[in-house]
């Protein structure tokens with residue numbers, strides 16, 4: 001057995017950057033979260049496998065994340081090792097209408113490469129500030145499109161640390177969930193997408209239109225994790241919250257956005273506890289007033 005810090009030191013020679021006792025507020029879009037004992041940034045799939053396997057063999061708990069744009073890390077921080085995929089191989093392989101990339105690739109970069117190759121189908125994802133791994137895990141979607149429409153296969157690391165290829169049809173992709181969100185322990189390493197040939201100007205116009213709509217409707221100037229709640233069937237979370245008079249409601253530094261009630265924002269340098277308390281207050285108020293239960297879309301960690 002080796003201890004966490006000896007393990008962390010050993011990773012420096014393993015294609016992996018390391019931060020020790022570092023705030024998760026710097027790694028998440030909500031800009032909250034206490035310190036993680038160790039944060040590792042593997043650069044390759046092999047290095048990712050090695051970090052996970054060695055941590056497991058030494059009983060060191062690990063948490064895998066992408067860009068932290070759908071995570072709310074508590075003020076107590078995270079014990080063990082956080083493995084952040086954003087340092088992974090940035091190369092994106094284009095083969096006709098097929099695109100392959102690592103889990104750590106940003107969706108925006110992926111969309112830009114699709115545009116450069118006149119490939120259509122991914123425009124909906126432009127502006128979602130996550131990685132490919134996080135987007136597959138969440139089956140991210142927007143403006144009528146979702147990952148499910150374009151994903152063909154995934155290479156993942158099994159709980160036994162074996163690399164396996166899985167067809168997208170086996171991943172139970174549905175509204176904001178997937179095989180991965182239902183089976184923690186499988187880690188997405190790479191993904192493959194199939195798109196269609198399109199007109200570059202039309203693809204660019206659609207991407208520009210969707211970014212414009214985001215800027216108009218969403219409080220992008222403040223830290224958040226996007227929509228705080230899932231869409232309850234037949235309703236919109238933001239409309240229900242607004243109907244309950246909660247727009248602008250604050251707890252500590254957290255606020256229900258005035259611009260879009262579906263977003264809780266970290267407006268005044270709040271804590272994770274402020275945001276969690278506000279999530280609970282909103283859920284309770286909406287339930288009492290409308291009978292509808294809101295389920296958080298954001299993942300609260302640990």
Ligand SMILES: Cc1cc2nc3c(=O)[nH]c(=O)nc-3n(C[C@H](O)[C@H](O)[C@H](O)COP(=O)(O)OP(=O)(O)OC[C@H]3O[C@@H](n4cnc5c(N)ncnc54)[C@H](O)[C@@H]3O)c2cc1C
Nearest residue numbers: 066067068069070130131133134135140141142188225226
């Ligand atoms: C301003 C804003 C706008 C947003 N708009 C949208 C939107 O329109 N549509 C939408 O769907 N979402 C939206 N989001 C939410 C978020 O960007 C997406 O859910 C995104 O897919 C999360 O990706 P990530 O890399 O940041 O994942 P993270 O937040 O890092 O992780 C999310 C979950 O995925 C898991 N995970 C991440 N990578 C892996 C991996 N490689 N293997 C296994 N598990 C993994 C993590 O453990 C965690 O449970 C928005 C967020 C913000 C801040």
